[in-house]
Amino acid sequence: MAETLQNLHPELYKKDVEEARQGEAYAPFEGDPNAYSKKFYIESYGCQMNFSDSEIVASILHEEGFGATRNFEEADLVLLNTCSIREKAEQTVRNRLQTFRKQKEGNPGMLIGVLGCMAERLKAKFLEEEKLVDIVVGPDAYRSLPGLISEAEGGQKSVNVLLSREETYADIAPVRLDSNGVTAFVSIMRGCNNMCSFCVVPFTRGRERSRDAESIVHECEDLFSRGYREVTLLGQNVDSYYYSPSAGGGLEGAVTFAMLLEKVALISPLLRVRFSTSHPKDITDDVLHTMAKYHNICKYIHLPVQSGNTRILQLMNRTYTREWYLAKVKRIREIMPDCGLSTDVISGFCTETEEEHQDTLSVMELSRFDMAYMFSYSERPGTLAARRYEDDIPEEVKKRRLIEIINLQNSHSRESYTADIGKTFEVLIEGDSKRSDLHWYGRNSQNKVVVFPKDDRPLQKGDYATVQIKNATSATLMGEMVPA
Ligand code: SAH
Ligand code: SF4
Ligand code: F3S
Numbered sequence: 001m002a003e004t005l006q007n008l009h010p011e012l013y014k015k016d017v018e019e020a021r022q023g024e025a026y027a028p029f030e031g032d033p034n035a036y037s038k039k040f041y042i043e044s045y046g047c048q049m050n051f052s053d054s055e056i057v058a059s060i061l062h063e064e065g066f067g068a069t070r071n072f073e074e075a076d077l078v079l080l081n082t083c084s085i086r087e088k089a090e091q092t093v094r095n096r097l098q099t100f101r102k103q104k105e106g107n108p109g110m111l112i113g114v115l116g117c118m119a120e121r122l123k124a125k126f127l128e129e130e131k132l133v134d135i136v137v138g139p140d141a142y143r144s145l146p147g148l149i150s151e152a153e154g155g156q157k158s159v160n161v162l163l164s165r166e167e168t169y170a171d172i173a174p175v176r177l178d179s180n181g182v183t184a185f186v187s188i189m190r191g192c193n194n195m196c197s198f199c200v201v202p203f204t205r206g207r208e209r210s211r212d213a214e215s216i217v218h219e220c221e222d223l224f225s226r227g228y229r230e231v232t233l234l235g236q237n238v239d240s241y242y243y244s245p246s247a248g249g250g251l252e253g254a255v256t257f258a259m260l261l262e263k264v265a266l267i268s269p270l271l272r273v274r275f276s277t278s279h280p281k282d283i284t285d286d287v288l289h290t291m292a293k294y295h296n297i298c299k300y301i302h303l304p305v306q307s308g309n310t311r312i313l314q315l316m317n318r319t320y321t322r323e324w325y326l327a328k329v330k331r332i333r334e335i336m337p338d339c340g341l342s343t344d345v346i347s348g349f350c351t352e353t354e355e356e357h358q359d360t361l362s363v364m365e366l367s368r369f370d371m372a373y374m375f376s377y378s379e380r381p382g383t384l385a386a387r388r389y390e391d392d393i394p395e396e397v398k399k400r401r402l403i404e405i406i407n408l409q410n411s412h413s414r415e416s417y418t419a420d421i422g423k424t425f426e427v428l429i430e431g432d433s434k435r436s437d438l439h440w441y442g443r444n445s446q447n448k449v450v451v452f453p454k455d456d457r458p459l460q461k462g463d464y465a466t467v468q469i470k471n472a473t474s475a476t477l478m479g480e481m482v483p484a
Pocket of ligand 2: 192193194195196199200201202236237279
């Protein structure tokens, strides 16, 4: 039997498949489906920023008379919002295009557009490589979609992959896709100025820019008034959010991330605030104190470590050391002892030795993450690492190290979730549990999923319940509501 990932480690394989599928967002019809003359279908891959962008795209298309459909077979326009972060992410998109190819053979009028990071990375090359693609649009060019669609309708292939230093889509009200009506993502910035050597994002998303604070607060207020009870503020590096209304970026009226968090938290104590992602080099005490001050700012931080070894961190250009990272974790726990913590880890980065891999395991031991996203290194063309270092760790070694990381994290997750048995949490109800409509599904402040039986209380999604935990797996807490 071939040593595929699937038979070497079925758990990991399952995760891969889930990760690949994780992305799909389908837009429901908003309002009267007959109000729209044409239909579009959109699927999103990659990070939450991409999902958030798809909601901007849906809004632009609605204005153009396109209504959303969940069924690509009936779409006039099929869009894939793509991710380039790892090679596998790109392969998933190419496979998906094969499916659409068949559909297009039977319906030549159907247009296919590729959006997002892969569009930006490959640019017009996409049209050569994938002949069935009609439109290629980068993340900063979505306002030009109507024009590009008209060109494509006229039989011309069309591309716009210009990156911008200003575009934040601040004035576009996103159309919420596949929403539970309770939780929403709100983009607060775009792009990234860090140059982590493994990472393609600075090339696909361009320079970092922060969105007007007022437009962010306004969007969150609007969500709250429509019944939403949780917003997640999104950016590749939220701690470097900085918006200055005065020309030249002066201090007058300037808003930092800590100040923005406070503004959003003040909208209502019933509106939960989350954010992602924090960078260990930039997260400040100011942010931690603001989190501690407001009950409705969730006590949860996603703090990607990537590696536990200082030499590797240097090669990765993360600009912090192992000790700096551990000191940040300590600081978080000093200020908020009950704070949930998760991370991202990469195994097998260029030149990583066994000892250096052990350092990653030991940083995990010391930090005790509740959850982690774990990857093996995938070289991305054009990145600093691709240009400077040889991708010299054999695939089997990367995978074996990854499995060790995953096994260790699984045991830490199990410990963390089991330690919650007996504790009582405030849970925001997001809907029915997937397994049974006799149970509610929600999350606690620490971002852990909590499932608990309904009783005769007239609760609905968007309400808060007080739940005592009775049982746990390594990814779910099961509890019961405390008597009223
Ligand atoms: N802005 C976030 C991360 C965005 S990408 C941050 O700075 O933390 C999400 C995660 O994908 C990264 O944290 C990293 O762990 C992983 N990743 C990025 N590039 C990768 C690559 N080339 N190979 C493997 N994993 C990668
Ligand atoms: Fe990529 Fe680093 Fe920017 Fe995160 S901070 S998006 S890992 S370059
Ligand atoms: Fe992927 Fe682009 Fe996000 S590369 S992770 S979709 S910023």
